[in-house]
Amino acid sequence: MLKELLYTGMGAAALIKEKVEAELDELQKKGKINTDDAKSFIESIEAKGKEEDEKIKEKTKLMIKEIIDELGLATKEDIEALKKTLKEG
Secondary structure (H helix, E strand, C coil): CHHHHHHHHHHHHHHHHHHHHHHHHHHHHHCCCCHHHHHHHHHHHHHHHHHHHHHHHHHHHHHHHHHHHHHCCCCHHHHHHHHHHHHHC
């Protein structure tokens, strides 16, 4: 379910980017915005999108870790520590 939610968000972001680029192309053709301004705007949107993507990834990781802790599930590190203890003892 989480994967589907993330994919939906990424799909929506891609669709919005395409629509913004199409609108900017149309404004360029009409002479209402110059090419440099359009490129700068697109680069700004892409940078902000990447920044937001990283924030979402970090929040998702934190949320998953919290769920694992709440459920009391063993992490990879827990299992490795247990293996080490068993080998030593």
